[in-house]
Amino acid sequence: MDISKAPNPRKLQLCRTYLMNGFAFLPFVWAINVCWFFDEAFRKPPYPEQSQIKRYVIYSAIGTVLWLIALTTWIIIFQTNRADWGATADYMSFINLAALNVHTIYKYLDPSIILTYDINERHVLDKLKDPLIKYS
Structure with a gap:
């Protein structure tokens, strides 16, 4: 999708939609929002909707980073403590080899x-x- 051809109000609407969809436990949508709208928010000449788009891109970037930190923390904790947790960890595993x-x-x-x-x-x-x- 080429967002450069879209009118500015449509860009704002699309950027806001991606931000809101990310709150539905879809952090990948936030990452896409940052990638797609970074140039619009920070590199294009100023236009009226740009300040809102910039805010949405920053919120999306913060959300993406927080999700990455949380996911990395959980993976490290689970991988290092899985054997100690016994059956509880086995039930959390996608493939339950113990069963x-x-x-x-x-x-x-x-x-x-x-x-x-x-x-x-x-x-x-x-x-x-x-x-x-x-x-x-």
């Missing part, structure tokens, strides 16, 4: 590549020979 049982994991493997296994898991290997399971 998978041995059969679930082995059913996707080709039995010929399974070289070592516990004697108690022999029944799992017997289930792998089920003709209904397709291997790729």
